[in-house]
Amino acid sequence: MSDKSDSALVKECLSGNKKCFEELVNRYQKPVFNVALRIINNYDDATEIAQTTFIKAFENLHTFDTKRKFFSWLYRIATNESLNYLKARKQHELLSDDHVSHERTPDQRFDEAETDEQLQNALMQLNQDYRIVLVLCHFHNLSYKEISSILDIPEKTVKSRLFSARKNLKELLEREDM
Numbered sequence: 001m002s003d004k005s006d007s008a009l010v011k012e013c014l015s016g017n018k019k020c021f022e023e024l025v026n027r028y029q030k031p032v033f034n035v036a037l038r039i040i041n042n043y044d045d046a047t048e049i050a051q052t053t054f055i056k057a058f059e060n061l062h063t064f065d066t067k068r069k070f071f072s073w074l075y076r077i078a079t080n081e082s083l084n085y086l087k088a089r090k091q092h093e094l095l096s097d098d099h100v101s102h103e104r105t106p107d108q109r110f111d112e113a114e115t116d117e118q119l120q121n122a123l124m125q126l127n128q129d130y131r132i133v134l135v136l137c138h139f140h141n142l143s144y145k146e147i148s149s150i151l152d153i154p155e156k157t158v159k160s161r162l163f164s165a166r167k168n169l170k171e172l173l174e175r176e177d178m
Contacts, residue, residue: 006070014061021061025054028071031140032078038135039082041124049085053078069146076150079132086128122172130165133158 004012006024013020032053037046056077057064064073123131136142136150144162148155 007066010061010064010066010070021058024057024070024074028074029054031071032074035075035078035135035140036082038123038139039079039128039132040085041120045085046082049078049081053081056081068149072146072149075136075140075142075146076152079136079150083128083132118173118176122169122176125172126165126168129161130168133161134165134169137162 004020004023006027009020009024013024029050033046033050036049036053037043040046040049053074057074060077064070123134126134132151133147136147137144142150144155144158147158151158
């Protein structure tokens, strides 16, 4: 991987060096896939959404403002693609067992798998707006400002949604333990 900044890679790509976009894909394919997976909870569909995200990013690269962060712009595309997918399918069902995680190793303990499943089930019961801010904040470690930029909402709204999401998630998890 190159030490070039994202903005430099975008500029070179726009100048005709398409290899630079490949480097951007390599940098961000896992985070983009993970955000899609956490929002829609389907491994195969998340893979497709990640691919669509990069295709749309490439096609619209000329609209990217190099004064901003590339990953925020890309995450916004991934989030929008995931939300559009959910709207199209009108999916509000719980995560099925076969999509909890494909990265689990056989030697992981049962308790860890059960906790992860409970968390995922609880996440899927949350309102989409709450689930997205939780995923971006806690699974992708984005700041309020970055989440605000990705979702195109004020930082105060991010904080409010995050507060409510945490409260609701806690209640759901406590209910499941009973």
